[in-house]
Amino acid sequence: MSTNEYTPIIGLEIHVEMRTNSKMFCGCPAEHFGAEPNSHTCPVCLGLPGALPVANGEAIKRTVKIGLALGCSIAEESKFDRKNYFYPDLPKGYQISQYDQPLCYEGLVHTDSGDVRITRVHLEEDTAKLQHVTLTPDQMKAANVEHADVSLLDFNRSGVPLVEIVTEPDIKTGAQAREFGKLLVQTLRYLGVSDCDMEKGSLRLEANISVQSEEEKAAGKLPNYKVEVKNLNSFRFLERAIDFEIERHTAMRRAGETPTQETRGWNDDRSVTFSQRSKEEAEDYRYFPDPDLPPLYLSQELVTEIGESLPELPQAAYIRLQSGYGLSAQNAEVFTAEREVLLAGEQLLQAAQKSELEPQTVANDVVNKKVETWILDAERVSSAPPEEVAAEVKKVLQTIAKARQTESIPAEEVHAIMDEIASTADGKDAIEKYRSGKVQVIGFLMGQLMRKLQKKVDAGEVKQVLENYLQND
């Protein structure tokens, strides 16, 4: 009889399409979103007889960048392997991937709910894209096919560089998975290696989930099954699918059952996962080193050079903005959301310091939208030339400074208004209370006074004039 406590064991596999100019093993453009189908193809990415791959050096460098940013060790010697399997979107009958010598291995990422170890980061090629469509009778005739339901192939995506990031099963909750995922995307965007756009499919999430009994935990054993949830196209779905699975597995194991080892999908309308295909035995991909690609040797100098080229990473910037400019954690988060935002935002903070405005209050005003500006809009900022950003910084600070500027208040005006207030019953009563020692009524009087002044004035200054009035008359 097992006990009732179960520990979730969750690992993530994340595929990221890289935004290089050309594909992984040929010169075709890697950008495929929205392109005319099969317009970015050549013998290599179509897998034509006799075509050979040549590795894209930039994609290798970018993978190393990702590895370094995730705290990985970089392999001095690495290689590409063939992963053999049949699928219509795989024109060679194998995918060029990396098997036992990934470019990057053994990294570490800190999340608020604990460390997540990175198993490996490797480089591979994307597959073509299948579209299942139903043809009209006219289209059937034109295409000379007998069935209306057909599958179309678009090879524009075939051979696009794809990075696979695999974590150790260190994640314990859906929320932690979400936090990790968001941090990862933020980091990848800082590195400028991918747009990580889930709608375009440039980021794909998979979670491997199981729950561990106390006995297993005590014996240091992982559960003898795992469920893979695939095709999760948002972090919200990732979180909900994981939490759903944890609950499902726990209930099953409490009832003495073991969840089936399988691949599942997420149905968001019904908020459930559903079985896609059973995976009782591991597939045999018959990996072997791709004889068409020489082994990769990465010199220590190159790795050092790539390491030195890394930008400040979001977690470091987040801490620095708080300690350096006194930003609140919340504002620091907004200011570090994207690298372009950080760069423009920090220009604003520095300019604020120079013009003797407090950076944290400027940040507050901008975050709370007291000033209208696009300085924190990543898309706008990244498309703006430096002069335009500088002009915007200046504009924001002027607006804030102007808002801070107070008109000087002639004492006689205050006095006149106070005389007016004193002539009302409430006013007279309050003034008497003040003079008899109940100084807290000054708040009421200040309110009345400010409303009647109808000017942007410094409250402290007004208070002083008011106190003079109350004490002197």
Place this chain on the structure above:
Amino acid sequence: MSVALNELTLREAIDGIRAKQFSAAEVQQAVIATVIKKNPELNVYRDFHETATDENFAEDLAGVPIAVKDNILTPGLKTTASSAVLTEYMPHYEATLAKQIREAGAFVVGKTNLDAWAHGSSTETSAFGPTKNPLNPEYIPGGSSGGSAAAIAADMAIAAIGTETSGSILGPSAWCGMVGLKPTYGRVSRYGVIAMASSLDCPGPMTKTVEDAAIMLEYMAGQDKYDGTTSPTEVPGYRDFIGKDIKGLRIGVMYLDILDSDEQRAVYETAKEELRALGAIVEDVQAMNPEPAIGMYAVLQRSEVSSNLARFDGIRYGEGRDAFGEEAKRRIMLGTYTLSKGYAEKYYIQAQRVRSLFIQDFTRLFAEYDVLVSPTMPGYALKLGESKNFAFFGEMVDKMAEPRAAAGLPAVNVPCHRDPATNLSLGLAFTAPAFQEQLAIQVADAYERATNWNPWRKRQQEGA
């Protein structure tokens, strides 16, 4: 004595065209006429041009008609790899080496038959019927480049291109009595060559003389940005090594102890003496026994084959997977098995270890010798139809080629004997260190000139 234009060597054809003794179109016409006449019997060519062209050619190869093995992509001529899977396949792009020779002025006259997918050593596994040996049409020409060898032996081309994974250039060259050169792995681009076993495949020239092979290799060799396994090593002027003496060169003799018969051993003992007479230092060496190479090669090659042929999945190219022949199916199945989980360690990885041992053995031998010489094949060509009685026929007859293939080394075959009864030929293989093709060329050329076994050289020398 006037020589028919199709019987010219490459060197003679180029010189004659440049000197305007005859035109490129006339040479093409002579070759095409011979093809049309002999092809029905010998089955040498697949797709070929039936008319000469009067277009202008670069003067390097001067429009000379050259035969290309049908696993090399040539737009304008179907490329089938002699498999029914690609029966009607018209390539969309040009192999780098085809482009290189075309730009140098070659007229690709046609595509030559091969064992389907280059799987074999007899040209009998072709989906389009076997090629016959021009020396004696009852016999096989060897393979897999049997079509290219026969094209030369029957004067149906001035020069030809073959591919060798293990023995597929040298073997048929030996059995058809002509010259074949297998370059170092990575010396000639594989881009646009339908892959057999990618870590071993080497395209190379098949010609009438060693000099012709040297000329062809100059245009074929070099780094290709489309083939990451090609070497940046500079391409020497191979022709400079023609007509040089070999005095003082150290030549190691291997594999004489594993020949089919004493009669053949006597042939090679004579060859040793002929080399010694040219001033070379000729010594018997104990090379690693090639027997383990048979299994090593069979495993590595089939593993790669199973992956390389996966793209012919029945979705593209017009034919289903049932169009694969028996030999290809056997190789796909065996290769799939040797790469499978639990078996890869026992077969594929073990084979890689054996491969390393052969590489080490050659390193040891080349520390002492400039060139190694051996019989090209363990015996004579078989009669048509006989090879299917032998399991792993190709691996057995190519056992002298497999260690060299595993090490990626260059070699040249020259004829060294003709059997008066059958008219069949035996060949002598000169193996050189990696990227030292010129050494094999130098020794092979000296041997060719000093002996009477090369009919084209003999004709030249008798005419002179």
